[in-house]
Amino acid sequence: MNRGAPVAAKFYARPTEEVARGLLGRILVSDIGGRRRQTAGRIVEVEAYLGPHDPACHAYNRRRTARTEPLYGPPGTAYVYFTYGMHWCLNAVTETLDFPAAVLIRALEPIGGADTMRRRRGTEPLCAGPARLCQAMGITGAVNGVSLQRGRLRIVEGPAPRKSEIVVGPRIGITQAADWPLRFYLKGSPWVSRQG
Template structure:
C-alpha cells in the first residue's frame, strides 16, 4: 500500500478534492483496522470562500490547522453531535481544505457497524461526513494528524477517469451567497455510497 506523500496535497482545494476521489483512507484503531475508498468530497477555498471556516482570513483555535502545512487532518465538531474530517490543502498559510463526505467501506465492516449502532447496508456505513467519522473512529484526537503517517493515512490508487466523476454545489452551505452555487462537490457518480442525489453535470476534460 502506497501512502500519499506530502506533495500530493500541495494544490488548491478544488483540484485536491477531485484528485482524492478513489484514494483509500485507512485508520488503524484499537478495535481494528478500518478502511474505505473516497467517493465524495467538497472543496473549501480559504479567505475568499464564504462557506469556508477560514472566510475573510478568520483564524481561530478551531481552524488553526487549516493554516498549517498540507496533508494534515482538520477535524471539527458540528451540530452538537457530529465530527467532520477534512484534508488540509495548499501551501502553509493558505487555509484551504477538502471535506471527506463519503467512503465505500473496504475493511473493518464489523467494527464500523458496531460503532454506528444502526441497521444499514454495508455501502452506507461511511455515507455522510458525520457518519464517516463515527464509523472510522475519528474525533478531536485526530485533529492535526499527518495523513502521511500511521495510524491515520491515505493510500494511493488509480486516478478516476473524468467520465466517472460528477460535480454539484456543496451541501448545507445555502447561507454562503454566491459561493453556495459553486460546483465544488465531487462524487464518483456510480457509487452506492454517495449521499444525496448523484446526477448533475460531468466534469470536463
C-alpha cells in the same frame, strides 16, 4: 501507482479543487482503536473549501481561531471539526503552509473493517456522509492536526477513477456560496451521501 503507499505531501500542495478531484478513488485507512480494528474505505465523495475568499470556508476572511488553526498548517494535515453538538467531520488540508483551505471527505465505499464500522455506528449506512464516516472509523478531535501521511489515520494510493466518472455539483448543507460547484463524487456510486 503504488497501491497502499501513502499519498505524498506534494499531492496536497496544489489548488484545492485539483486535490479534491484527486482524492476520489484513494483510500482512507484508520488504525484508531488498534490495528486489529483497522477500517478502510475508498473515497467516493468530497467537497472543496477554497480558503479566505470562500464564504463557506471556516477560515473565510482569514478567520484564525483555536478551531481553524489546523487549516493554516502544512498540506496533508487532518482538520477535524465538531458541529451540531454531536458530529465530527474530517478534512485534508491543502495548498501551502499558512493558506487555510481543505477538502471535506464526505463519503467512502467501505473496503475493510465493516464489522468494526457496524459496531461503532449501530445502524446503516456506514460511511455515506461526513459525520457517519468519522463515527464508523473512530475519528474524533483526538486526531485533529495529525499528518495524513503516516500514523493512525492516513490516505493511501488506490484505483483512480476516469475523469468521465466524476460528477460536479453544489456543496451540501451550506448557506453561503451555496451555488458554487465544489462537490465531486463518483457517478452512479451507491456509496455517496446522495445523488444529484
